[in-house]
Amino acid sequence: MKHNFLSLVVTSVVVSLLIVACGSTSGPASAPEEKVLKVGVLGPFTGPSARVGEEFKAAVTMAFDTVDWTIGGYKLETVWIDSESDPEKGTRAYEQAVLKDQIDCGLMSWHSTVAVPVMEVAAKYKIPHFFGFAATGTILEKYHSDPDKYSYWMGKTWPDPAKLTIAYVVALEDAIDQGLWSPAEKKAALYGSDTEWGRNFAAALGSQLEDAGWEIVAEEYVPVGETDFYPLLNKLQDMGVPLIAGTMSDAAGFTSLIKQSREVKLESLIIADGLGWVGEWYDLTGDASNYVLDQIPQWTTDEARAFKNDFEERWDIEPGASSAGLAYDMANFFVKLAQATYDEYGELSSESLYKFGQEKLWGGEFTYTDGILMEEYKYTPDTAPDPIVGKGYFIFPVIQYFGGEGKIVWPDEWQDAELQIPPYMK
Numbered sequence: 001m002k003h004n005f006l007s008l009v010v011t012s013v014v015v016s017l018l019i020v021a022c023g024s025t026s027g028p029a030s031a032p033e034e035k036v037l038k039v040g041v042l043g044p045f046t047g048p049s050a051r052v053g054e055e056f057k058a059a060v061t062m063a064f065d066t067v068d069w070t071i072g073g074y075k076l077e078t079v080w081i082d083s084e085s086d087p088e089k090g091t092r093a094y095e096q097a098v099l100k101d102q103i104d105c106g107l108m109s110w111h112s113t114v115a116v117p118v119m120e121v122a123a124k125y126k127i128p129h130f131f132g133f134a135a136t137g138t139i140l141e142k143y144h145s146d147p148d149k150y151s152y153w154m155g156k157t158w159p160d161p162a163k164l165t166i167a168y169v170v171a172l173e174d175a176i177d178q179g180l181w182s183p184a185e186k187k188a189a190l191y192g193s194d195t196e197w198g199r200n201f202a203a204a205l206g207s208q209l210e211d212a213g214w215e216i217v218a219e220e221y222v223p224v225g226e227t228d229f230y231p232l233l234n235k236l237q238d239m240g241v242p243l244i245a246g247t248m249s250d251a252a253g254f255t256s257l258i259k260q261s262r263e264v265k266l267e268s269l270i271i272a273d274g275l276g277w278v279g280e281w282y283d284l285t286g287d288a289s290n291y292v293l294d295q296i297p298q299w300t301t302d303e304a305r306a307f308k309n310d311f312e313e314r315w316d317i318e319p320g321a322s323s324a325g326l327a328y329d330m331a332n333f334f335v336k337l338a339q340a341t342y343d344e345y346g347e348l349s350s351e352s353l354y355k356f357g358q359e360k361l362w363g364g365e366f367t368y369t370d371g372i373l374m375e376e377y378k379y380t381p382d383t384a385p386d387p388i389v390g391k392g393y394f395i396f397p398v399i400q401y402f403g404g405e406g407k408i409v410w411p412d413e414w415q416d417a418e419l420q421i422p423p424y425m426k
Helices: 002-022 050-065 087-099 112-125 137-146 161-176 196-211 230-240 251-263 281-289 300-313 321-345 348-359
Strands: 035-044 074-082 105-107 129-132 153-156 187-193 215-222 242-245 271-272 293-295 396-404 403-411
Touching: 035 087, 050 074, 050 251, 050 300, 074 087, 074 112, 074 281, 105 321, 105 348, 112 129, 112 137, 112 196, 129 215, 129 321, 137 153, 153 300, 161 196, 161 271, 161 293, 161 396, 161 403, 187 196, 187 230, 196 215, 196 242, 215 230, 215 251, 230 251, 251 271, 251 281, 300 321, 321 348
Parallel strands: 035 074, 035 105, 105 129, 129 153, 187 215, 187 242, 242 271, 271 293
Antiparallel strands: 293 396, 396 403
């Protein structure tokens, strides 16, 4: 009997230990693991264009706040990928975000010189990257060279510059036809940052000016971050060109060029595409920006003005429509797309987002009409990876600055004022 009793005790202890080790089925169930969607936001968060990165980060945060950082039971987690305005550093940071941080998808970008090599990384790891701001036509060329490979660069925010630069030419030719401007000679000089964007913009605008009878007499490109433009501006002043036209991608450099153009008394009408990209551009230029032409969306709707006010109150910086405003629209577009993807497939992953993007976004079926800047953001098989450009879709008016305010001079139906020629040119 004693032996049997001891055997029973030992058996009971062993069974109890096994139950403890394996977990009791009668206890509370363990909480399910939280599902996370990791979104890698690519931008210049440090370096010469860090002001744009600051607006990107703030705008994305505000957009994700609207859904409490949750879509279909997935918690949104951002990985801020700092390009530092450098192609090599940006590409390395993106690959690290894929391998170390394990992002599921990418969102936005700024510099074309960064976006082009990052396309290779997105294709290599099959990471769908949505709504990059990089506009260069090189992206279109890469995509069309191998659509299957490069289709992971999922929809550009900003179209090929050639689709927007023609507006400047039309505005200038209209002014000449209406007798508002009579240049002694139709000669122009092109300038820009020495980047994919700067050169692509100049090439597009230069070709269109030549088609309208202008002669391009100079092309000058400067490194991103350059702030000394006196030699360049004096050279252009000596040439006596009535028009200089170009773009730059860093606020410090661009505003320095405009200020110095007045200091050397440059007698040219200036196209400065993107001068108003950051909110404090006028604080940096002052009235040296008067008469400058630009293409910038305006805070025209009640929703746009409300966003602008909320942004300033929350972050204590003034947003630029082309940076913070567009970033907010595209981040909200992504939120809507991700929700629709979840509704369609019951999950959020690289694969499901890519499939939805290919079938519905690029197919033209899925669009975004709740933006604060454009009436509708839409892609079609004929335009992809660019959006549709034109009235009612993606369109930038040509504006002319006076006292820090942009007056629309084109298109005619939106016009606030006629294009004016600086008095020192008459």
